Amino acid sequence: MAETATLTIDGKSWELPIIRGTAGEPAIDVTKLRDLTGHLTYDPGYGNTVSCTSAITYIDGDAGILRYRGIPIEQFSQRPNFVETAWLLIFGRLPKPHELAAFSAKLTANAHLHEGLKHHFEGFPIDAPPMAILSAMINAKGCFEDDFTHLEAEEAFEETAASLISKVRTIAAYAYRRSRGLPFIYPDPRLRYCANFLHMMFSMPYDQHLLDPDIEDALNLIFILHADHEQNCSTSTVRMVGSAKANLFASLAAGVCALWGPLHGGANAAVIEMLEGIHQGGLTPEQCIAKAKDKTDPFRLMGFGHRVYKNYDPRAKMLKQVADKVFSKLRRSDPLLDIARGLEELALKDPYFIDRKLYPNVDFYSGLIFRAIGIPTNMFTVMFAIGRLPGWIAQWKEQHDQVGGRIARPRQIYTGPELATYVPIERR
Numbered sequence: 377m378a379e380t381a382t383l384t385i386d387g388k389s390w391e392l393p394i395i396r397g398t399a400g401e402p403a404i405d406v407t408k409l410r411d412l413t414g415h416l417t418y419d420p421g422y423g424n425t426v427s428c429t430s431a432i433t434y435i436d437g438d439a440g441i442l443r444y445r446g447i448p449i450e451q452f453s454q455r456p457n458f459v460e461t462a463w464l465l466i467f468g469r470l471p472k473p474h475e476l477a478a479f480s481a482k483l484t485a486n487a488h489l490h491e492g493l494k495h496h497f498e499g500f501p502i503d504a505p506p507m508a509i510l511s512a513m514i515n516a517k518g519c520f521e522d523d524f525t526h527l528e529a530e531e532a533f534e535e536t537a538a539s540l541i542s543k544v545r546t547i548a549a550y551a552y553r554r555s556r557g558l559p560f561i562y563p564d565p566r567l568r569y570c571a572n573f574l575h576m577m578f579s580m581p582y583d584q585h586l587l588d589p590d591i592e593d594a595l596n597l598i599f600i601l602h603a604d605h606e607q608n609c610s611t612s613t614v615r616m617v618g619s620a621k622a623n624l625f626a627s628l629a630a631g632v633c634a635l636w637g638p639l640h641g642g643a644n645a646a647v648i649e650m651l652e653g654i655h656q657g658g659l660t661p662e663q664c665i666a667k668a669k670d671k672t673d674p675f676r677l678m679g680f681g682h683r684v685y686k687n688y689d690p691r692a693k694m695l696k697q698v699a700d701k702v703f704s705k706l707r708r709s710d711p712l713l714d715i716a717r718g719l720e721e722l723a724l725k726d727p728y729f730i731d732r733k734l735y736p737n738v739d740f741y742s743g744l745i746f747r748a749i750g751i752p753t754n755m756f757t758v759m760f761a762i763g764r765l766p767g768w769i770a771q772w773k774e775q776h777d778q779v780g781g782r783i784a785r786p787r788q789i790y791t792g793p794e795l796a797t798y799v800p801i802e803r804r
């Protein structure tokens with residue numbers, strides 16, 4: 377028999393269906409609630425609201441589990457291949473060798489920006505935030521597509537997805553070069569995804585950047601760890617915009633804007649600012665923890681806490697190991713890494729953080745690794761966006777492919793004046 381939940385209001389009862397996910401997680405289906413009862417549900421921040429069903433990413437926040445298409449995230453750490461992960465997320469299964477080769481070839485063929493698109497960079501002020509450039513350029517790229525609004529055919533979609541995943545890396549590198557007044561470096565078709573990105577970031581004309589396979593692997597894994605995270609703020613934004621049947625480029629550009637916020641993807645840069653503040657003597661780690669606990673102070677311990685994880689974020693656990701590897705490989709020490717480790721230790725034994733189940737999240741260690749690789753702080757959230765792009769594309773596609781989807785349109789409880797009268801300006 378179908379499971380139901382009984383809702384009783386003013387002595388009258390209704391049976392509401394319960395739906396369950398693969399792991400048995402239950403949700404009360406309230407799609408008919410207003411029609412049946414005249415009532416709405418109130419859930420600011422959507423902490424209890426399921427906005428869709430999805431077969432892409434599974435998270436068990438209490439157990440610290442993250443899986444892409446059913447595969448535990450830890451299994452991606454061995455021979456990390458971001459492009460393969462992207463295909464898995466978008467098309468629902470691991471690619472066969474010829475499929476991966478064909479997709480990789482599409483990425484290579486699409487790495488260049490249209491020369492017309494390149495001129496757009498000159499229109500931005502030199503110190504323009506790279507996230508603003510990225511969002512604007514994704515929309516601009518759409519304008520250079522022949523028919524970007526029609527992506528129903530799987531092949532056309534694959535071509536566009538490859539082009540976007542490839543070009544977003546070129547756009548990111550060009551945004552950096554522009555901010556430094558450096559010449560643009562064209563993508564090299566002989567290089568793999570991450571190596572090509574590092575080349576476009578750090579090579580100079582006639583002076584090729586020396587690539588280190590361990591750093592390439594680290595970057596591959598970082599992108600993989602950021603590749604999808606179910607219905608977070610930016611992904612929900614992509615779906616919200618996509619629900620209006622807005623095109624893929626517009627939806628992704630909106631996702632970039634949402635990710636920019638310091639409570640979301642912008643936290644990786646905010647962590648470094650916080651650690652630098654401590655390093656420069658502005659605050660001791662103990663004062664920083666006290667400030668984060670002070671309810672009269674808006675300050676939060678950046679890189680800590682998560683809406684879904686009430687356990688150690690598995691991505692943070694893996695990134696901590698990547699950080700150790702990168703620093704030992706580069707034979708470099710960073711005082712900020714020591715401060716981060718110390719802060720983590722203090723927070724993890726503090727009752728405030730223990731009671732609220734606040735653990736390091738993906739942003740706590742990622743910035744330190746980016747810093748070690750030579751990526752400037754204002755590019756950190758762009759790095760997150762490069763990693764997250766396949767997830768956004770997969771989520772947009774899944775939504776687009778679902779039959780009978782409705783435009784996303786939350787309700788509100790109106791609390792303004794009941795009825796007011798318009799007063800002409802001369803009588804106010």
Ligand code: ACO
Pocket residue numbers: 421638639640641643668669675676677678679680681682683684732734737738739
């Ligand atoms: N520092 C101090 N206190 C915190 C922190 C923090 N980083 N995070 C949560 N809390 C406290 C809240 O003040 C609240 O306390 P209360 O119960 O006494 O009121 C309690 O913990 C629960 O927190 P919520 O605000 O309900 O958590 P929410 O799910 O709304 O927010 C968020 C999650 C935004 C990530 C939050 O933990 C935060 O601001 N963290 C710092 C920013 C950050 O690292 N963001 C990156 C998130 S990961 C990502 O987007 C990729």
